[in-house]
Amino acid sequence: MKRLMILLAATILVSSLATIAVAETKGPKEVKYTPKMGTVTFNHSAHQNRTDCATCHHTGDYAQCKSCHGVDSKAPKAKNAYHKTCKNCHKELKKGPIKCKECHIK
Numbered sequence: 001m002k003r004l005m006i007l008l009a010a011t012i013l014v015s016s017l018a019t020i021a022v023a024e025t026k027g028p029k030e031v032k033y034t035p036k037m038g039t040v041t042f043n044h045s046a047h048q049n050r051t052d053c054a055t056c057h058h059t060g061d062y063a064q065c066k067s068c069h070g071v072d073s074k075a076p077k078a079k080n081a082y083h084k085t086c087k088n089c090h091k092e093l094k095k096g097p098i099k100c101k102e103c104h105i106k
């Protein structure tokens with residue numbers, strides 16, 4: 001009985017650790033940007049099924065885009081980095097918003 005309890009406790013610990021790890025690496029469900037142009041609501045989870053992580057996270061880590069874009073002089077301005085990433089794919093697939101006010105909602 002005691003061994004069973006230990007086994008059970010170990011199983012619970014392992015599975016809860018796994019849940020935490022997934023929650024950490026997958027990132028946010030949704031990201032909201034609130035520029036003057038209007039709020040952009042980005043469904044991060046849904047987009048994870050639409051392409052590989054590296055399509056957007058092109059540097060191989062998951063640092064915030066603005067930790068480089070707008071800081072590192074070799075990186076394009078943040079606005080251009082987002083627009084290029086987002087709109088190019090929507091145009092290519094003919095799916096997803098392309099017009100300003102379909103993305104920026106006041």
Ligand code: HEC
Binds near residue numbers: 025042
């Ligand atoms: C369509 C583009 C896109 C795809 C695909 C994508 N992400 Fe993201 N991800 C973003 C954006 C945009 C943010 C918000 C960060 C920002 O704006 O700086 C983000 C944020 C994150 C963050 C939080 C970063 C932070 O410090 O706030 C993690 C972690 C993350 N993503 C992991 C992943 C993983 C893992 C995958 C693949 C399973 C993935 N992402 C796929 C665009 C994407």
Ligand code: HEC
Binds near residue numbers: 057067074076
């Ligand atoms: C660690 C720094 C860093 C992070 C984090 C980063 N970038 Fe970049 N990004 C760069 C640099 C430097 C360049 C210019 C050189 C190059 O193209 O690789 C660039 C270029 C780009 C380009 C232009 C590519 C082209 O062909 O013109 C886009 C679009 C882009 N990044 C989008 C994003 C998005 C969206 C995020 C967040 C999900 C992000 N980047 C995160 C550093 C970064």
Ligand code: HEC
Binds near residue numbers: 040050087090
């Ligand atoms: C690899 C392709 C790809 C990239 C990159 C991408 N999207 Fe999308 N997005 C899609 C597709 C495909 C749809 C349409 C899904 C549908 O209609 O079934 C979509 C739909 C959307 C929608 C409508 C609501 C929804 O989620 O269905 C919004 C808003 C959106 N995208 C914002 C963004 C933003 C902001 C970025 C950049 C940070 C971005 N997308 C990058 C493929 C992409």
Ligand code: HEC
Binds near residue numbers: 079102
């Ligand atoms: C696919 C979604 C999408 C579309 C379409 C789109 N944008 Fe954006 N835009 C964004 C995202 C995401 C940001 C980044 C917001 C941030 O950094 O807070 C942004 C940022 C901006 C900014 C910068 C705001 C700031 O304070 O730095 C301006 C201005 C802007 N967009 C104007 C436009 C215009 C004009 C159009 C139409 C020609 C357009 N956008 C189309 C998603 C989109």
